[in-house]
Amino acid sequence: xxxxxxxxxxxxxxxxxxxxxxxxxxxxxxxxxxxxxxxxxxxxxxxxxxxxxxxxxxxxxxxxxxxxxxxxxxxxxxxxxxxxxxxxxxxxxxxxxxxxxxxxxxxxxxxxxxxxxxxxxxxxxxxxxxxxxxxxxxxxxxxxxxxxxxxxxxxxxxxxxxxxxxxxxxxxxxxxxxxxxxxxxxxxxxxxxxxxxxxxxxxxxxxxxxxxxxxxxxxxxxxxxxxxxxxxxxxxxxxxxxxxxxxxxxxxxxxxxxxxxxxxxxxxxxxxxxxxxxxxxxxxxxxxxxxxxxxxxxxxxxxxxxxxxxxxxxxxxxxxxxxxxxxxxxxxxxxxxxxxxxxxxxxxxxxxxxxxxxxxxxxxxxxxx
Numbered sequence: 001x002x003x004x005x006x007x008x009x010x011x012x013x014x015x016x017x018x019x020x021x022x023x024x025x026x027x028x029x030x031x032x033x034x035x036x037x038x039x040x041x042x043x044x045x046x047x048x049x050x051x052x053x054x055x056x057x058x059x060x061x062x063x064x065x066x067x068x069x070x071x072x073x074x075x076x077x078x079x080x081x082x083x084x085x086x087x088x089x090x091x092x093x094x095x096x097x098x099x100x101x102x103x104x105x106x107x108x109x110x111x112x113x114x115x116x117x118x119x120x121x122x123x124x125x126x127x128x129x130x131x132x133x134x135x136x137x138x139x140x141x142x143x144x145x146x147x148x149x150x151x152x153x154x155x156x157x158x159x160x161x162x163x164x165x166x167x168x169x170x171x172x173x174x175x176x177x178x179x180x181x182x183x184x185x186x187x188x189x190x191x192x193x194x195x196x197x198x199x200x201x202x203x204x205x206x207x208x209x210x211x212x213x214x215x216x217x218x219x220x221x222x223x224x225x226x227x228x229x230x231x232x233x234x235x236x237x238x239x240x241x242x243x244x245x246x247x248x249x250x251x252x253x254x255x256x257x258x259x260x261x262x263x264x265x266x267x268x269x270x271x272x273x274x275x276x277x278x279x280x281x282x283x284x285x286x287x288x289x290x291x292x293x294x295x296x297x298x299x300x301x302x303x304x305x306x307x308x309x310x311x312x313x314x315x316x317x318x319x320x321x322x323x324x325x326x327x328x329x330x331x332x333x334x335x336x337x338x339x340x341x342x343x344x345x346x347x348x349x350x351x352x353x354x355x356x357x358x359x360x361x362x363x364x365x366x367x368x369x
Contacts, residue, residue, distance in 0.1 A: 030058040034367035038343075039065055041360045048348035050080045050236055052267030054275065055341050055368040062268060068348065069237045071248070080236035081221060081266055082346040083254065084331040085323025088263040089190050093135050093306025094277060095208045096193055097287040104200050107132040107290065107305075111139075114196045121171050131196065134189040135305040136295065140178065143186040144170040153326050154249075160227050161256035163191040181295040183303060187260035190306075194259025205259040217276055222265040229253050231264055238328030239349040246349060252327040261323065267344040270333065278319060278339040292319075310334050312362035324350070332357060334365050341368045 035053055042049050048066035055061075064076030099105040111119055111134065112126035119126030124141060133139040147169040150156070170188040178184040194205035201208055206224035214222050223232065229251040239246040254262050265273075276282050283291065294302035294309050302309030310318045312334060323331030330347035343365045345357065 029369075030055075031369060032058060032061070034364055034369075035061060035063070037367075038360050038364040039063060042345075042357070045352050045356060047352045048076045048236060050076050050078050050082065050267050050346040052078065052271050052344040053342065053364065053368065054271050057369050060268060060271065066348075068234065070239065070246070071237075074234075076236065076348075077234075079221075079266060079268070080234050080346060081232045081264055082236040082331070082348070083231065083238070083252075083261075083323070083325045083327055083329040084263050084265050084270060084346070085257075085261045085325045085329065086187075087265075087270065087321045087323040087331045087333065088257070088259065088261045090277070090306045090321045091209050091213055091263060091273065092190050092193055092197075092205060092259040093291060094282050095197055095205065095212055096131065096135060097283050097291060097305065098212060099197065099200060100290075101284045101287045105131060105196070107135075111192060111196070114199050115192075118167070118195075119171065123175060124171055131193070132305065134193045134196075136183070136303065137185050137189055137297070138178075138182040138295070139186070139189050140175055140182070140184065141186050141188045141192075142170050142173040142176045142184075144173075144188045144191070146170075146173055146176075156256070157249075157251075157326075158229065158253050159256075160253060163194055163256070163258040166191050166256055166258070167195070177298075179296060179298045181297070183295060183297045185298060187257070190260035191258050197259070206262065209263070213273065213282065216282075217272055219265070219269040219272060222263065222269045222273075224262060225254060225264055227253055227255055236329065236346050236348045238325070239351070240326070240328040241349075241351045246351065249327045250329075252325070254325065254327070257325070261325065267346055270331075271335075271342045271344050274320070274333065274335045274342060274344075275339040278335055278337060310362075313366040316366060318365060332361060334361050336365065341365055343368075 043065040050064045053061040062078030064078045068074045068076045111129045129139045144166040176184040197205045238250045240249045291305045294304045297303040307319050317337040318334040320333040328350045333344040335342040343361050
């Protein structure tokens with residue numbers, strides 16, 4: 001659940017600007033040129049993309065390019081709901097770190113301390129894997145999605161799958177290739193973290209995210225779907241390329257993704273979450289500092305505890321976490337270290353030029369004022 005170009009019959013560029021009433025002085029200084037430049041570049045990507053931008057002078061801006069629904073011709077306007085995939089990992093890591101701050105979990109305790117006997121094979125030993133290693137993908141555990149069970153992922157499109165089952169699938173696999181830092185991205189790590197949260201709190205990771213983040217921040221457009229296969233309206237439809245044709249795969253039971261990638265949200269809600277996270281409204285300073293301690297991942301980029309660090313421009317520190325789902329939904333974002341500037345993209349297809357999109361995000365967040 002981690003984060004190619006096609007032609008769309010019609011592309012639309014739409015936008016709305018939302019600013020606080022008290023910010024009238026700031027409105028006069030708002031320069032939307034960087035946003036309009038970014039929209040024109042994104043329109044050439046050939047995908048339905050919902051865009052949310054936050055800046056000090058322009059407030060929160062929602063817009064989009066392309067079609068949210070290719071069958072009906074409905075255009076993207078920026079308020080669409082979408083699966084955010086592995087961006088969920090940041091929300092999960094936030095819950096774990098909150099529990100660390102409350103003294104209920106220790107980052108350097110082992111998995112076996114909380115789930116005794118669960119990981120005991122010839123290749124993997126939960127007595128030697130810490131909570132920190134789960135959140136940083138340095139546990140050495142393989143990704144359950146590499147198991148033969150998932151060779152035909154669509155065959156399980158409607159299935160309810162427990163997170164424990166995904167862990168059991170991973171334990172049958174050989175160890176993954178690892179970066180020199182020990183990093184090996186595996187959704188298994190986060191489903192395990194979710195199981196530990198349940199053991200400690202007596203509630204599912206979905207319930208903890210709902211109570212501690214969604215309700216706490218008043219995120220009315222964010223939800224944990226469970227076995228619900230649909231996305232709330234208005235939805236950004238998800239398209240997957242099969243035999244040269246983009247097929248609508250929006251409806252999907254994503255229960256197996258659990259703590260590693262199950263959330264549904266909007267660009268605006270995701271921006272509120274990331275802003276709250278980076279400005280200390282969700283984590284105490286000590287835990288936020290732990291989250292930002294990074295190593296180099298398998299792409300040579302920075303990875304902390306559930307966060308990706310992006311070097312988009314000299315002297316510009318930004319954070320985010322990409323997301324990808326079998327339903328075709330993609331998530332990309334970047335937020336400055338002070339939470340003042342943010343760019344969030346919800347993308348409705350798995351077929352687009354990723355480098356081009358990342359370049360647009362980098363240029364936009366650099367130029368926002």
